[in-house]
Amino acid sequence: MASWVLTAMDLACQKAQRTLFEGVSFSVPAGSWLHIEGGNGCGKTSLLRILCGLSPAARGQVIWPAPGNTESARSSSSSTSAHLRPDRSVLHYIGHALGLKPDLSACENLCADAQVSGLALSRAQALQALAAQGLQSRAHLPVRVLSQGQRQGVALARLRTSPARLWILDEPLVGLDAQATATARALLQSHVDAGGAVVMTSHHDVGLQGPGARLQLGRA
Amino acid sequence: MNASAITIPVHAPAPALPSPWLAMGGVLRRDLRLALRRKAEWLGAVFFFVLVAALFPLAIGPEPATLRLIGPGVLWVAALLASMLSLGRLFEADHQDGSLEQLALSAAPLPWLVSAKLLAHWLISGLPLVLLSPLLGLQFGLGPEALGMLVLTLLIGTPVLSLLGAIGAALTLGVRGGGVLQSLLLLPLYVPVLVFGTGAVDAQMRGLGAEAHVSVLLALLLGSAAFSPWACAAALRLALE
Numbered sequence: 001m002a003s004w005v006l007t008a009m010d011l012a013c014q015k016a017q018r019t020l021f022e023g024v025s026f027s028v029p030a031g032s033w034l035h036i037e038g039g040n041g042c043g044k045t046s047l048l049r050i051l052c053g054l055s056p057a058a059r060g061q062v063i064w065p066a067p068g069n070t071e072s073a074r075s076s077s078s079s080t081s082a083h084l085r086p087d088r089s090v091l092h093y094i095g096h097a098l099g100l101k102p103d104l105s106a107c108e109n110l111c112a113d114a115q116v117s118g119l120a121l122s123r124a125q126a127l128q129a130l131a132a133q134g135l136q137s138r139a140h141l142p143v144r145v146l147s148q149g150q151r152q153g154v155a156l157a158r159l160r161t162s163p164a165r166l167w168i169l170d171e172p173l174v175g176l177d178a179q180a181t182a183t184a185r186a187l188l189q190s191h192v193d194a195g196g197a198v199v200m201t202s203h204h205d206v207g208l209q210g211p212g213a214r215l216q217l218g219r220a
Numbered sequence: 221m222n223a224s225a226i227t228i229p230v231h232a233p234a235p236a237l238p239s240p241w242l243a244m245g246g247v248l249r250r251d252l253r254l255a256l257r258r259k260a261e262w263l264g265a266v267f268f269f270v271l272v273a274a275l276f277p278l279a280i281g282p283e284p285a286t287l288r289l290i291g292p293g294v295l296w297v298a299a300l301l302a303s304m305l306s307l308g309r310l311f312e313a314d315h316q317d318g319s320l321e322q323l324a325l326s327a328a329p330l331p332w333l334v335s336a337k338l339l340a341h342w343l344i345s346g347l348p349l350v351l352l353s354p355l356l357g358l359q360f361g362l363g364p365e366a367l368g369m370l371v372l373t374l375l376i377g378t379p380v381l382s383l384l385g386a387i388g389a390a391l392t393l394g395v396r397g398g399g400v401l402q403s404l405l406l407l408p409l410y411v412p413v414l415v416f417g418t419g420a421v422d423a424q425m426r427g428l429g430a431e432a433h434v435s436v437l438l439a440l441l442l443g444s445a446a447f448s449p450w451a452c453a454a455a456l457r458l459a460l461e
Contacts, residue, residue: 054321055461087327097318101250103257112253115246116319116333117326118239 004065005029006051006166006197011060013046020046021217022059030065030165033188033198033208038217044201045096047217048170051199052093053085064090065166088117092164094172098155102144106130106154109143114161121161129160134183149175156184159191167191169200243328244336251340262344265306269349272298273356284361291360292370292421296414299349299374300381304406306345307385310337311393311456324460330453338386338449346378362425369424373417376437383441383448384409390455413440 005027012022020043028034036044049055051062064086100109107126114121130139133153138146143154152175159167172188173181185206188198192210200206255262276294277287314320323333353374354367362370388406392398420433 052321052325054324086325088322088325089327091325093321093325095318095321097316097321099318099322101254101317101319103254104250108253112246112250113322116243116250116323118243118246118328120242 003030004165005063006065006199007063008051009061009063011047011050011062012058013043013050013055014058015043015046019058024060024215024217026213026215028166028197028199028213029211030197031192031195031211033192033200033210033212035206035208035212035214036199036201036217037214038201042217044217045170048093048095048168048199048201051168052091054093066090088119088162088164090164091166091168092159092162093168093170094155094159095170098151100143100151100154103142105140105142106135106146106157107139109154110158110161113158119161119163125161126157129157130154132160132183132187133157134180147175149177149180152176153180153184156187159187165196167196167198167200169198171202172200173202173204173206240328240332243326244332247323247333247336248340251337252343255340255344261309262306262348265302265345266348266352268305269298269302270352270356272301274359277359287360288362288366288425291357291362292366292418292425294360295353295356295370296374296377296418296421299353299378300410300414302349303346303378303381303385304403304410306341307382307389308399308402310341310386310389311459312389315393315459320456321460324457330456331449334386334390334449334452334456338382338452341386342379342382346382349378350374362421366421366425369421369430372434373420373430373437376434376441377413377417380413380437380440380444381410383444384413387448387451387455390452390459393456393459413437416440 007027009025010022011024013020024047026034036047038044046055050057053062053064064084099113100106101112104112107123107130110126110129111121111123114126127136127139130136133156135150135153135157138150143151146154152172156172167188173184176184181204185208188200188206189208189210192198192208192212198208273295276290280286280290311320314323324330326333350371353370357367357370385402385406388402388409391405392402395401416433416436420430420437423430423433
C-alpha cells in the first residue's frame, strides 16, 4: 500500500487582525483519520481551506502527498516562487457550499463535476454512486428540489467517484437522517480501511475506527 | 440498516491523468446546459439589445440621413451595455454554490477553465447580438457593406468585451455593490473597442476602407485573449481566500 502523508507544520491563521489559531501541527498518514473539533468561529473551516490550498496560511506550511503518491509536494506561505497547489487528483474537498448546480439533476451534477475536474465518469457510474448513497429515486430530479440532507447525500456520492485518496470534509454529516448518517459513516470507514485518509470537522461524534486522532482547536 | 446501505465505494477506474482538454470541454458543456435550463438570464441581455436598438429610430424620427449616421454607434453602444449587463453574474452563481472552489481545485489549470467559461458566455450572450445586428441595422437604413462591416466588427469586438468584462467581474466578485465598481473599472477599457468598432463601420460607409480599424480590433482581441484568463484566474483565487 502506498504510504503517503499529509503534514501540517506550525500553521497559523489570522482573520481581520485576529489570530484564530497558531502552532497547529499534525500529520495524517494513509489509512487514518483526523477529526477537528472546536466551537463556532474557532477556525475549523479556515483550517480546512488552508489544507486544501484554497487559502494561504498566515504562517507555517502544509505538505501534501503528490499525485501518484511517490513523493510529497510542499507549499510554504513564505516561498512565493514554487507554490505547489494540490488538486482533485490528490484531495477531495466538500465545503459548506456543496458545489452542486441547482438546475442540474443529481446525476448530471456528478458527471459534470467529474468532467470539470478532467475525469471521465459515465452515467452508469454516477447512478451507481447515487444508489449506494440511497438516492436512486432522486437521481434525475433537479438538485434545487432536493432537501438539504439529500443535497449533502449527493455531495457525499461524489466522494465515491473521486480518485483522490485524501478527503477533506467540512461537516459531512449535517442534515443527514439516521440511515444516511450510517451510510456516510460506512463510506468514510471503508475509505480509511482501504488506505485513504479523512480530515473532517463535525459536531457529531462520527465514531470512526482504526488509527486516528482528534484535534481540539481552542480560542486563542 | 439494510444491506444496501453499506456498499464498497465505487472508485472510478483511475484514468491515466486528468485531461485539461476534457476539463475545458466539461466546463463549456456544463455552462451551455445551465444556460439552456435558465433562459431568462441571458435572454434578458439580448432583449435589452433589441429594445434599445429598436427604440432609437422611433425616438429620433424617420430622417434616413440621421439614422444612417447614428446607426453604427447606437448598435455598438447597445451591444456594449448588453454585454455589461450579462457579465455581472458571470462568476456569481459559481461562487455562491461552491462550484468555483471545485474549479480552483481542478487538476486543470484555472486559466484554461476560465477560458472555457468565457467561450460559453460569449456563445450564449455575445453571439446572439452579432447574429441580430444586421436585422437591427436595417432599421437604420445601413447599406449591405456597412451591415457586413458591423457584423464583422461585432464578431471581433464582443469577445473582447467579454474578455475584458470578465476581469472586472472576477475582481468585484463577492464585493457588495460590485456592479457600480465593475462599471467604473470597465468603461475605460471598453472605450477603445467602441471607438475602433464604430470607426470601422463609419470608414466603410465613407468608402475609406476599414482595414486599419479591423486590425486594431483584432490586436485587442488577441491581446485580451492572451491576458484576460490569467488575470481572471488570479482575481478568482484572491476572491476565494
